[in-house]
Amino acid sequence: MQQDIVTRARAWLDEDPDSDTRAELGALIDAGDLDALAERFSGTLQFGTAGLRGELGAGPMRMNRTVVIRAAAGLAAYLKARGQGDGLVVIGYDARYKSTDFALDTAAVMTGAGLRAAVLPRPLPTPVLAFAVRHLGAVAGVEVTASHNPPRDNGYKVYLGDGSQIVPPADGEIAAEIDAVGPLASVPRPGDGWQTLGDDILAAYLERTDAALTAGTPRTARVVHTALHGVGTETFTAAFARAGFPAPVLVPEQAEPDPAFPTVAFPNPEEPGAMDLAFATARRVQPDLIIANDPDADRCAVAVPDPAPGGPGWRMLSGDEVGALLAAHLVAKGATGVLAESIVSSSLLGRIAERAGLGYEETLTGFKWIARVEGLRYGYEEALGYCVDPGGVRDKDGITAALLVAELASGLKAEGRTLTDVLDDLALTHGLHATDQLSVRVKDLSLISDAMRRLREGPPVELAGLRVASAEDLTRGTATLPPTDGLRYRLEGAYEARVIVRPSGTEPKLKCYLEVVVPVASLDELGTARKRGAEVLATLRMDVAEAAGL
Incomplete structure (x- = not known):
């Protein structure tokens, strides 16, 4: 197993186009740091409905130019397979580390695949890119950003021609095309040929x-x-x-x-x-x-x-x-x-x-x-x-x-x-809707799956003194929602309340969303209602944490 990781690392090093990640990976190989290599080569970043997002660094479990080039080649293949091989792809990017490189790599891959590529004039907000996709009649858009993630992260968000982010089955179909991409040398990447947009788009x-x-x-x-x-x-x-x-x-x-x-x-x-x-x-x-x-x-x-x-x-x-x-x-x-x-x-x-x-x-x-x-x-x-x-x-x-x-x-x-x-x-018209969140950041992702399993195997019957009137496992879907990994509890008693528990889709967090509705008859009651809502939410936080084993 250890030798296999080293072999894969050396193969990655041979085709890595980035001097920074080559130096990082070479140093790890020379030092024999098998733990660090295993972190980078124990799998691949999964392309999903959030696109790609992860820590910068070398290897398939990190965000880097190799991963981005392969993602762009997979997206290009997906578009061509759907008769959009001569369409326009608009590319935007933020000011994070490597964002400019990832944007230009994407433009080069699209151009090499026969599509037309247009890059925003400089780092600009993501909504400018989302606007540009529809405004310019593009078949797809890519935004290089990790949004509000820590500085060490970057990401790759994909929009299709309707200006919306991808959803199933498009995410799985693009992922399959990414998996089918051959060696990096087989991906044409001309040094020019794409358009840099002007300030008229802004x-x-x-x-x-x-x-x-x-x-x-x-x-x-x-x-x-x-x-x-x-x-x-x-x-x-x-x-x-x-x-x-x-x-x-x-x-x-x-x-x-x-x-x-x-x-x-x-x-x-x-x-x-x-x-x-x-x-x-x-x-x-x-x-x-x-x-x-x-x-x-x-x-x-x-x-x-x-x-x-x-x-x-x-x-x-x-x-x-x-x-x-x-x-x-x-x-x-x-x-x-x-x-x-x-x-x-x-x-x-x-x-x-x-x-x-x-x-x-x-x-x-x-x-x-x-x-x-x-x-x-x-x-x-x-x-x-x-x-x-x-x-x-x-x-x-x-x-x-x-x-x-x-x-x-x-x-x-x-x-x-x-x-x-x-x-x-x-609040006077509709009742005071008090909301809060319990968010637990973890290093070990198994803690999240353990908490979800604990709640499924032993669902709570009461939270904050309120009866759990219904418990929905959202992996089974509902009459109006497709399946997703989450749990929803509706509570009844002195107040209406609701709890939803789900793993974050973009960060290593388990999130619990809490709401209680406190009736309000007059303006004079608002202060009391807010105090009571805060008390119920605080108890809900403790009870949900205990039920999930957090």
Whole structure:
């Protein structure tokens, strides 16, 4: 077994086109570091509905130029087998380590396969790429990004010609083509022949973002913005300028792209400490809102002033709160069509849709599913993702969502009201929908499968003093959902509640999504309702963790 790993490593080394990973792998072979080699050669990164995502490094279990070239060759073969061999493939990329190399390798492979390739002019937000696929009539798009993953990671996200991310069976069919790719030398990779797009593609995207707003609405909200060392600053500030908002105040330490992400442990607005510099900037300039994008700017986080004594002066809104605010805003603007969300998001959206007389649909997690809802007008997921203009971007879009939040805040400001006032209104109308999450990051993935097995073999009968009225194993699918690895519990008693447990599709995490609905009869009861909701959620967290053996 050990000699087999060394043999495979040497064969990989012989065809590796990257001097950095050649040096890394050569050093491991020379040192006889069999444990490190086994980590890199114990399998292959699996191409799925999230494309590819993993740690940078040498070998088939890492993200590197060899893996990307083979993925691009498999995608090209898939497109050619479906009669799209002369079609256009648009390629975007973020500012992470190796992103430019992976983008250019993809362009070279597509060109060598006879397709046409067009690369975005520089590192730009993922929604620009998603927009470009449909705007340019491409047969596919590729975005090189690891989104909000740690600095050591990179990824490879694939869109087909409808502008949506791939779903089954396309992911499996592309994976099969990747597996069929021969030696790297057999993959033609010319040194040129692809197109580098100009700034007109960004201008077209910005025109679309501006059109999502209503003409004549107030544009007075003052915003502090952080890009968290990602690629969002340029596009965000241009969008706000075009729409007529005051120039955002940037968090200077995090405004420029930096693949090392030096000021954050994880470049995700949801992670502890990630927003500390934004809070400090806001305390200095006193804006109306803080808005944060993740590194590829497809997610949007919002913070509002919080007068609570002893706190940072600002409160992060949850993804579910922003999701409800945007839904209410679009309904007030006369939206028609279907509102959709993934099953892990708050059930409040369904109540908003019902009251407005709009369609409503639940999907599996991921915008690859939300974007495919027929008649979609708006879709969101609790992990800070919002599809607010599906006619332009069939994916989450942190730039356009930010504009709509600022439009809503500006209109409320003119009335002497705030975003929290709207949240209060929604609680009075529909009940307080309190949500939380238990997220456990692991190094040993077997801990996740052990927890799921434990819950399946011994399902809980009571959580937080509430009776488990139904327990669904989502691997069997439901009347409206295809099979997925997850469990859903509906609870009854003093309150309605819901728990969903699932492995993350992009990170080594087990995620448990919690919701409790507390009735509210008057504004005076809101404080008590929030306290009670928080207490139930805290108990749910403990009980779910115990039931899962975490």
